[in-house]
Every structure is written in C-alpha cells, then in structure tokens.
Amino acid sequence: MTDSGRTYSRGEFLSFLLGKAPKKSRGIPLPYITDKGRAQEQCPDCGAPCLTVCPQRIVYKKDEEVPRLIFETAGCTFCKECALACERGVLSPEQEGPITAHIHLDFTRCLAWQNTLCQSCREACPEEAIFFEGLRNPNIRKDVCTRCGLCVPVCPVSCMEITVSK
The missing domain is CATH 3.30.70 (Alpha-Beta Plaits)
Structure with a gap:
C-alpha cells in the first residue's frame, strides 16, 4: 500500500483499518x-x-x-x-547491551492470540526474539530481546509494550 510514494507495512495498514490510536508513552x-x-x-x-x-x-x-x-x-x-x-559523556557508544526496560505482550489484545493471522511483530524483530507456536500464539524470548522497540509501532492493536525498569 502506498500513498505519495511512502510504503506502509502490514501492521500500519491493519492499524489504519482498526482505527488504532497511538499510545501515549513516558518513554x-x-x-x-x-x-x-x-x-x-x-x-x-x-x-x-x-x-x-x-x-x-x-x-x-x-x-x-x-x-x-x-x-x-x-x-x-x-x-x-x-x-x-553526546558532548557531556552521558551516553557512550562503548556502553553496549540491551535497552534497560521491560517488554510485555498483552495476550488479551493480540490478534494472533485471537485466531487472526498476524505476525507483524515477528517480522519486525531483527533478533528473532519473537517466536510463534504454529501460526499463532506469539511469545518473546526475553533473554534474546534487546528491547529495541521495532515490534511496538507495527502492532496493529498496540499489544506490545516496553516500559521503564524499576
């Protein structure tokens, strides 16, 4: 699907169809x-x-x-x-590792868990941290997940959430 030369992902298209409003996040x-x-x-x-x-x-x-x-x-x-x-040394490129945060998949809202074919989150994950049991029921390998957030905006029902670690 394109509009003015921009290509839209399957997740963006489904979000549009479902009337998904972006969540407000504190970051x-x-x-x-x-x-x-x-x-x-x-x-x-x-x-x-x-x-x-x-x-x-x-x-x-x-x-x-x-x-x-x-x-x-x-x-x-x-x-x-x-x-x-970063000119003040607060951020350092040598400070490697996953983002310090929690990732959560809300199974009650997830289309795949509701028997609708959707794998937008898996397709967006470069680490292959999201896996499916068959064609549905996604889960997250939290030891592999970097909390990069690439799965968050592609989810048509906003069931992926990354929050601050306490």
Missing part, C-alpha cells in the same frame, strides 16, 4: 546511558544533540528532563548516533 532511557544520576545532572540544560541525530526520530526530551525513547513510530536500530553526538 524509556536511551540505550547508551552510562549513569542515570549523571544523566539527571547533565541532560536537563543540554542542547540535546541526541534528538536531532537519531535517524529513527524516536528520541524526545520534554522541557528540562532527560531524553527518552518513544516507540510510537519506529524502534531503535542501535546506530550509536545519539551516543556519538
């Missing part, structure tokens, strides 16, 4: 954060170059807060651009 910490305390001190008055360099446009900063990832339109590709742009 989660950026993946390359070196120290949360240092981020609280250094980020509020920073010019936030991490926002403008993100090719996915998923880094947001509200007023004088710490920048956050919001997966409403895309996920993190771990390109390191935000870390390379």
